[in-house]
Amino acid sequence: MQEKLRKEINEVLREHNNEITYEAVMNMKYLYMVINETLRMYPPLPFLNRICVNDYRLPNSDIVIENGTKIIFPIQGLHYDPEYFPEPYQFNPERFSAENKAQIPPYTFMPFGDGPRNCIGDRFAKQQIRVGLACVIRKYRFRLNPKVKVPLEFDTTTFIRAKDDILLDVETV
Template identity: 45%
Template sequence: METEELSNSDIEAQAFAFYAAGYDTSASTLCFMLYHLALEPEIQERLRNEIDVYLRTHGDQIDLETLNELPYLDQVLNETLRMYPSDDTLLRKAQNDYKCPGTNVEVSRGQIVLIPVLGIHYDEKYYPNPEIFNPENFARENLIGRHPCSFLPFGLGPRNCIGIRFARAQVRACVIKLLSKFRVEACKDTVRSFCFDPYRLNIAPDKKLYVNFHPRMDR
């Protein structure tokens, strides 16, 4: 097996790529999440209670090894990624000829296949009422039997996003910090619906999403 040694410049370039590629995508995910938390105060309250318990248990410290103690935060994040995956389409090259079962569609080796992530994420076969923000879509009992390829915000398999752990940790840490200090509320300028901006590379709203932040007085 051939090996290639990475130079310091290669490592620096890759590290920069992680931050550059992860900035807009993570910022958009956080924006969409806070928008829905502002519109859904009951969801926000449940999430805030989970965060408060987590911080009390760990002395107000956030640690990568303990983030799995926040299952509802994971549900909220996953639901955000379901409705607003950064990439709405994935491209893959077929390694072999393949006939799609139950159809006359044949894929030839070397052919580029477009996978409609957004279409899959809004398929009622996997997610009832897909237009509604519902973290219960990712409750443990609702994951049983669901096809693993029905959720593809980071792709899947050996070609999935290399920054998946970094992105998820970054967004979760930011939400924990924000909701431990602030309440997020809708305001008179908060839109109730929007379309996606067709001129943006990643999924983004065609309108500004305004919310209000109020300091918490109970902490």
């Protein structure tokens, strides 16, 4: 997977005078698939908070969410629901290929939230991640150090973060 990513980064950069420009990183389709799959499995914010501002009857039911009710949207729960993401514990960037992505129902993949109060830094964050990863993956090869316990354990008190250090072995390509 990492080799495939490196190959794409190098190929795209060759077409762009080896310069990491906006156009170059936007052309790195596989890189974006890897980023999305990472945000699916490890959404930094695992849930969204909302407050209901009007009484709302759920369609086809007698359940009414009353004005003022606090609501939690489980982003992480949706991202691991096998109905939307089969074999959810498998890291599989192909879920986000142009063809497969179109099959993902709306509001099931929401690492940046949704609606009028979604993340204001969405595009900026994705751009920074693209540039950062393109810079390091083209020059270095990463392997998980054997001391790291897999699967990783997470502290989910607020933001999702690994409980222990994630040690990586790094070598130049």
